[in-house]
Amino acid sequence: MLELRDVRVVFDGFHALDGVDLTVADGELRFLIGPNGAGKTTLIDVITGLTRPAAGRVRFGGYDLVGRKEHQIVRLGVGRTFQTSVVFEELTVLENLDLAACFRKPLWSLAGRRRGVSDAVAEALARTGLEPLAGRSAGVLSHGQRQWLEIGMLLAQRPRLLLLDEPVAGMSKDERDRTGQLLTEIADDHTVIVVEHDMEFLRRHASAVTVLHEGRVLVEGSVEQVSADPRVQEVYLGRRPSDAVGK
Numbered sequence: 001m002l003e004l005r006d007v008r009v010v011f012d013g014f015h016a017l018d019g020v021d022l023t024v025a026d027g028e029l030r031f032l033i034g035p036n037g038a039g040k041t042t043l044i045d046v047i048t049g050l051t052r053p054a055a056g057r058v059r060f061g062g063y064d065l066v067g068r069k070e071h072q073i074v075r076l077g078v079g080r081t082f083q084t085s086v087v088f089e090e091l092t093v094l095e096n097l098d099l100a101a102c103f104r105k106p107l108w109s110l111a112g113r114r115r116g117v118s119d120a121v122a123e124a125l126a127r128t129g130l131e132p133l134a135g136r137s138a139g140v141l142s143h144g145q146r147q148w149l150e151i152g153m154l155l156a157q158r159p160r161l162l163l164l165d166e167p168v169a170g171m172s173k174d175e176r177d178r179t180g181q182l183l184t185e186i187a188d189d190h191t192v193i194v195v196e197h198d199m200e201f202l203r204r205h206a207s208a209v210t211v212l213h214e215g216r217v218l219v220e221g222s223v224e225q226v227s228a229d230p231r232v233q234e235v236y237l238g239r240r241p242s243d244a245v246g247k
Ligand SMILES: Nc1ncnc2c1ncn2[C@@H]1O[C@H](COP(=O)(O)OP(=O)(O)OP(=O)(O)O)[C@@H](O)[C@H]1O
Pocket: 011, 012, 014, 016, 034, 035, 036, 037, 038, 039, 040, 041, 042, 043, 246
């Protein structure tokens, strides 16, 4: 379980997170939405150790995360994607996955590593449907395939909690549907938090949604509850939440 209590982040006097409480159960697929500047990325940064909160607690799987370094948090089973790509274009899909799989492991465990595809990499290939492309260079992948490779690279690290920042941005409708299925499948045996602006995508694939606004949790509930909530409609500047595609 992931548990944030009264988390506060202040940048030069500006309260980017202003007392956030959030509980996400094991195996949950939780969507995080909110207008630009609401604090979504900052929240992910706090969980992953990139930003240290001024106050508050972050607990995951029985560990306190505040004060731990990013790589230590990765080792505790927390993985994230960034808005910018981390794929090596000149390497193959398989090589990218293999590299990612090594990242979380201590160096000594790599010394005697057997050759061939590790179980974690094979599972990541199968889950993301990238098996037929394993030998292709990542540079030739479509935008959607590349996003799946990034998700696969996270899976190859065997995280328990995945934090995904706008995974369907720029994808075609088919790619979005495939990604929605993929996220639902991943949530069978992982906890997944997805920052996403696309309301159509949320309607199709989200069950639980948390709305952030001005550094606080405004509303939590199902997509229907959240879209119908007058406070949510108001923060999206009087627009219907269905129009609230953010950027
Ligand atoms: N390193 C920083 N220094 C100063 N201010 C920052 C920093 N990082 C974020 N902020 C500010 O904190 C607020 C929250 O930013 P954050 O990126 O978390 O919002 P967001 O909800 O992810 O928005 P978006 O949808 O635009 O990505 C914004 O007003 C932003 O300008």
